[in-house]
Amino acid sequence: MENDREKLIACLKFLNLSLDPGISRDRFKIQKIAFLLKNMGIELNYEFTFYHYGVYSPELFIESRNHKDDFIQLKSNDNINDNEKIILDKLSNNIPDNNLMEAVTTIIYKNIVYSDTNEIIKKVKELKPHLTESIIISAIDLAKELLFKKEYLTEEIKKEIETWDNID
Numbered sequence: 001m002e003n004d005r006e007k008l009i010a011c012l013k014f015l016n017l018s019l020d021p022g023i024s025r026d027r028f029k030i031q032k033i034a035f036l037l038k039n040m041g042i043e044l045n046y047e048f049t050f051y052h053y054g055v056y057s058p059e060l061f062i063e064s065r066n067h068k069d070d071f072i073q074l075k076s077n078d079n080i081n082d083n084e085k086i087i088l089d090k091l092s093n094n095i096p097d098n099n100l101m102e103a104v105t106t107i108i109y110k111n112i113v114y115s116d117t118n119e120i121i122k123k124v125k126e127l128k129p130h131l132t133e134s135i136i137i138s139a140i141d142l143a144k145e146l147l148f149k150k151e152y153l154t155e156e157i158k159k160e161i162e163t164w165d166n167i168d
Contacts, residue, residue: 004044005063008034009076011042014088015095020072021064025098030064030071031056032101033091039108040087040146048109054128055105094142103131103139104146113143 012019012033019026031048035055038044046057064071080088096104106128107113112120117140124136131139 003078004046004060005067005070006076006078007042007044008037008060009070009074010078010080011037011084011088012071013074013076014080014085015092017095018072018074021068027061027064028053028098029101031060032105033095034060035105035109036091036101036146037087040091042084042087050106050109050127054102055109090146094146096139096142099131099135100139100142102128103135104143107136107139107143108147113140113147 008030012030015033017029017033019030021027021030031053032055034044034046034057035048038046038048046060048055048057050056070076095101103124106124107120110123110127112123115123117137120140121133121136124131124139125133
C-alpha cells in the first residue's frame, strides 16, 4: 500500500491539502477524498466499506496514522501524470465541505448517481438522516460533475444540448 499512500499524498499536495490524521475532521477528509479520487480514475487500491460516517478504508486509516507526518508535510516521491492532473483539476474546483462530501461519497458508493432524484434523496436520508434535502440535491449534481468524463460528450449529445439551450 506504500505506492497508494505516496500517490494519495502527491494528490493532496497537488490540491494543496495538508491534513492531520490526528484530527478527526482531517481523517474524515482523507478517507472521502481518497474514495473520490479512486472513483474519478486515480489508481488507488484502497478498499472501502460503508461505515457510520460513510465510506471508510481500514488500510488507509492505518497508513495515515502510521505516516501522519507525511500527510501533514505532504511528503511524497510520487509524480502526478497528465491524466491525473485533469482529474485533480476537476476536484480542486469542487472540494466540498464535510456534509456535502459525506453526501457525495454516499451517493457514489451506493451507485445511485443516475437514479431518480427523489429516490436518491430517500435512500440517502435513510442512511444519513442528518443531511438536508438541499445538501443531497447539491451532492447529486456534484457527483455527476466529478464522475463525468469528457469523452462521453459526443457530437450528437453536444447538438442535443445546443438545441435544448436554444429553446425559448
